[in-house]
Amino acid sequence: MSTTPAQPPAAPGKKINRIGLEPVAYRGGKTTLCAGCGHNAITERIIDSFFELGIDPTQVIKLSGIGCSSKAPAYFLNDAHGFNAVHGRMPSISTGAVIANRKTIAIGISGDGDTGAIGIGQFVHLMRRNLPIVYVIEDNGCYGLTKGQFSPTADLGSTLKSGVVNDLPPIDTCALAIELGASFVARSFSGDPKQLKAILKAALSHRGTCMLDVISPCVTFNDHEGSTKSYSYVKDHEEPLSDVSFVPYFEGIDVEYNPGTTTAVTLHNGSKILLSKLAEDYHPTDKMSALRLLHETTARGEYATGIIYIEPDKQDFIDLLGIVDEPLASLPESRTRPGKAVLNEIMESFR
Amino acid sequence: MSVTDVAVQESLPQPRARRIVNDFAIQAATVNGSGSQTANMVLLRSIFQMGVPVSGKNMFPSNIAGLPTWYTIRASAKGYISRKKEVDFLVAMNPETAKEDVLTLPAGAAVVYDEPLKLHDLRGDVVFYPVPFDKIVGTITHDAKLRRLVRNMIYDGVLSRLLSIDMGQMEKALRKQMGKKEKAIALNMGALKAGYDYAEADLTKQDPFVVEPMNKTEGLILIEGNAAAAIGCMMAGVTFVGWYPITPSSSLCESLIDYLKKYRKDPETGKATYAVIQAEDEIAALGMVIGAGWMGARAMTSTAGPGISLMAEFTGLGYYAEVPAVIFDVQRVGPSTGLPTRTGQQDVLATAMLSHGDTKHPLLLPASVAECYTMAMDAFDLAERLQTPVFVLSDLDLGMNNWMAKPFEYPTKPHDRGKRLDAETLKRIGEFARYRDVDGDGIPYRTVPGDGMPAYFTRGSGHNELAQYSERADDYANNLDRLARKFETARTLVPKPEVEMAGKGGIGLIAYGTTHWAIVESRDQLKNEAQIETSYLRLRAYPFTPEVAQFIDRCDRVYVIEQNRDAQMLSLLRMECTPAQFAKLRSIRHYIGLPIDGRSVTMELLNQERAEA
Incomplete structure (x- = not known):
């Protein structure tokens, strides 16, 4: 991870967003990942999304586990607090942090090893709880930082550079997330900037757990022939389910669409996601249908991309807890230490 | 299986005519899940209400129903509340253990037993009282399920008569118990x-055993350490609890949940001023606590040995990234799953050094329910002041048994939220560097998300003063040295030991936690029976304060008494000792899963003294 802030690109014509910030306010340190790494493309889309939505970076927390992917929070939103946790354990750190300050906007960056292997337990329970967080898996099917071993999302029959064949079936994190209760589940590709940005913006406007599996080729260890997570393989096998467009509430644009071919999903803050069907049987608000679609495309060796499942009105974990509206972390002593009468009453009960 | 460890015949049987008043131990041997807990609590409370100092110790199996359980109640006019080594009055209700329970009694003891067990032929030197429980219960109810539940209450009635325990107090205790x-x-x-x-x-x-009214419990309460700790946590203003059920710590968080539900609702909105999350495991429990603590919440978890093992990784992160966290370890017996329902002090080294790399953590060592309460509050203050995980080492004996105490006092100190950067401080120090030692005490200033102060990047990897990733040798060493300096500051902040000197020092004793109560009794035994006056230092925290080294210096030799096999606290002491101090240190250890008793300490100390001479 870099220690020096990256030089921002010159802002063309003083571009500012709706809260008056320039894109530079959304940048982070200079990336130390390999040139051409898919993760860097994802970082760029994250920066664009936060900027375009006009989210105050100081209200954001960015968290990660361990691995190449987990270095990414250092490369965006310098003014946000970051937490590079331990391997596979970012979900629990996020859970405590988000509950302690419900006003915060949380984005977690993980990898396929960090999520699918060491972190699968915490991942499962994060999805179950529907904690408000955007959880991004930068998925390259291998362990980059330890030089290219298979991860649990590597496809059956995919090979390492050395020719070793993966003989175990992959974990489909999207299917798992849907099954477990995540209320926004999407798959995208780092090489599809338009779709990825639309999904990220939609996710940042959704309340609940947004699980984004972004296929992000590892140019150093997993971009060869025989790999099913290479740029060329994914380009050839990406099956977008729809064209995703996102209309934030503050733009107030009245969009026309054909309800026969487009599904419109309204989020809690009034923003709209428009999904123009490209695939047959695409019903993103229907759990069974979403799971079937995933299984069918996987069986054909394809990556179904787009918003696979969304449940816009599901109660999130914070609401479920019934906690006060203010951040728990900043409650004053007057509200957290009961008075003398309470202690006396308790003591009386033990006489 | 027996939990009476008496193998030693210390004195001849007492003459029958002698009355032994308010100085004996009753043990009820029952089957768990049979409702014996109510009967035992009524018995304990009745004696307590008669003004006689009592202690109750539950020795129960790791099981829900059907296995042997023993409950020992000690009445002691002198106020000794540690376990008594010998059982004087046995209530033998469990066919599985009755024979062995009787055979391990000292001569002169008495036994109330279920008549069909026909125990009276086993020995000639104890008094037997056969009671036909089934026959009696048949006159009370015909409902088979109820019969099972009230059967044990019959022995309370028998004991009331035999031991002169006031029936009015029994009824009062029963009403208290049943609501x-x-x-x-x-x-x-x-x-x-x-x-x-x-x-x-x-x-x-x-038999000679009698309870007579006294006035030694007036104004006192009876409470379990876990409940006391829970009250302390609530008063400490805890706002986040992450936990995973584990014996013997579960009742700490469960009590806390009850109190928080009742007393920590916002008066206007009715919403909770706290969150309690039952995590998927202890790893996640501490992860959540660290996440919440990083965010600025007062966050805690409670666990026992196996959970401590799982929490190692996050404890290291908390230490290195400098995030406050409070961890209650209600110690049980290991290694591994060990004896989940038995007590010990076996996690001292594990918690003091938990996690890989150079790590060390402050430990608080409550000996009483009152300290479970006060040290809960101390722990939150220390965790935030020192920005680090702080452990409170309770144990099963303290956490799950009922202890007498004065009603807890309302805290007078405001919460210490530690060094949080504000605009004024920022102006004074010029620049925010998360890990810079501005004040020379090793404790840096911190900001939290959403506080309007500068952000920083928290990481468990190498970092410099500015919280930037760094693998530089000087950055690394400077940071580690500052953390060591911070630990020296901890030394000045943790609770000081309690010290009682006998003359110039002589034989010194060092103990901590629940071992204290055995020491209180043992010191009297040593004084009265062997004319040995001892000095005593009760440790209340790690790191050790200067009083500890001074104590060792003043004594001729020092016995460190603890409830583990490997002399864990002694090992910590040795790490800081001069060679002269080192040479003075002796060890007395007790690790049978049952609470340590005074007699065992006395005997072992005298043995070692003889060897010394």
């Missing part, structure tokens, strides 16, 4: 009376 369940109270009162009547009509008192 407003009038039907259940009536049923149990019936059982109590039936037991009493049977004893009055059919048993002749032949």
Whole structure:
């Protein structure tokens, strides 16, 4: 991870967003990942999304586990607090942090090893709880930082550079997330900037757990022939389910669409996601249908991309807890230490 | 299996005529899940209400129903509340253990037993009182399920008669125990009376044990350490609890949940001013606590040994990234799953050094329920002041048994939220560097998300003063040295030991936690029986404060007494000792899963003293 802030690109014509910030306010340190790494493309889309939505970076927390992917929070939103946790354990750190300050906007960056292997337990329970967080898996099917071993999302029959064949079936994190209760589940590709940005913006406007599996080729260890997570393989096998467009509430644009071919999903803050069907049987608000679609495309060796499942009105974990509206972390002593009468009453009960 | 560890015959049987008043231990041997807990609590409370100092120790299996359980109640006019090594009065209700329970009694003891067990032929040197429980219970109710539940209440009635425990106090205790369940109270009162009547009509008192009213418990409460710790946490203003159920710590968080639900609702909105999350495991429990602590919440978890093992990784992160966290370790017996329902002090080294790399953590060592309460509050203050995980080492004996205490005092100190950067401080120090030692005490200033102060990047990887990733040798060493400096500051902030010097020092004792209560008794035994006056230092925290080294210096030799095999606290002391101090240190250890008793300490100390001479 870099220690020096990256030089921002010159802002063309003083571009500012709706809260008056320039894109530079959304940048982070200079990336130390390999040139051409898919993760860097994802970082760029994250920066664009936060900027375009006009989210105050100081209200954001960015968290990660361990691995190449987990270095990414250092490369965006310098003014946000970051937490590079331990391997596979970012979900629990996020859970405590988000509950302690419900006003915060949380984005977690993980990898396929960090999520699918060491972190699968915490991942499962994060999805179950529907904690408000955007959880991004930068998925390259291998362990980059330890030089290219298979991860649990590597496809059956995919090979390492050395020719070793993966003989175990992959974990489909999207299917798992849907099954477990995540209320926004999407798959995208780092090489599809338009779709990825639309999904990220939609996710940042959704309340609940947004699980984004972004296929992000590892140019150093997993971009060869025989790999099913290479740029060329994914380009050839990406099956977008729809064209995703996102209309934030503050733009107030009245969009026309054909309800026969487009599904419109309204989020809690009034923003709209428009999904123009490209695939047959695409019903993103229907759990069974979403799971079937995933299984069918996987069986054909394809990556179904787009918003696979969304449940816009599901109660999130914070609401479920019934906690006060203010951040728990900043409650004053007057509200957290009961008075003398309470202690006396308790003591009386033990006489 | 037996939990009476008496193998030593210390004195001849007492003459029958002698009355032994308020100085004996009753043990009820039952089957768990049989409702014996109510009967035992009523017995304990009755004696307590008669003004006689008591302690109750539950020795229960890791099981829900059907296995042997023993409950020992000690009445002690002198106020000794550690476990008594010998059982004086046995209530043998469990066919599985009855024979061995009787065989391990000292001569002169008495036994109330279920008549069909036919125990009276086992020995000639104890008094037997056969009671036909099934026959008696048949006169109380015909409901088979209720019969099972009230059967044990009959022995309370028998003991009331045999030991002169006031029936009025029994009824009061029963009402306290049962609340407003009038039907259940009536049923149990019936059982109590039936037991009493049977004893009055059919048993002749032949043992010397008697309870007589005193005034030594006036104004006191009876409370479990876990409940006391929970009250302390609430008063400490805890706002986040992440936990995973594990014996013997579960009741800490469960009590806390009850109190928080009742007393920590926002008066206007009715919403909670706290969150409690039952995590998927102990790793996640501490992860959540660290996440919440990083965010600025007062966050805690409670666990026991196996959970401590799982929490190692996050504890290291908390230490290195400098995030406050409070971890209660209600110690049970290891290694591994060990004896989940037995007590020990076996996690001292594990918690003091938990996690890989150079790590060390402050430990608080409560000996009493009162300290469970006060040290809970101390722990939150220290964790935030020192920005680090702080452990509170309770144990099963303290956490899950009832102890007498003065009602807890309302805290007078405001919460110490530690060094949080504000605009004024920022102006004074010029620049925010998360890990810079501005004040020379090793404690840097911190900001939290959403506080309007500068952000920083928290990481468990190498970092410099500015919280930037760094692998530079000087950055690394400077940071580690500052953390060591911070630990020196901890030394000045943790609770000081309690010290009692006998003359110039002589033989010194060092103990901590629940071992204290055995030491209180042992010191009296040493003084009265062997004319040995001892000095005593009760540790209340790690790192050690200067008083500890001074104590060792003043004594000729020092016995460190603890409830683990490997002399764990002694090992920590040795790490800081001069060679002269090192040479003075001796060790007395007790690790049978049962609470340490005074007699065992006395015998072992005298043995070692003889070897010394």
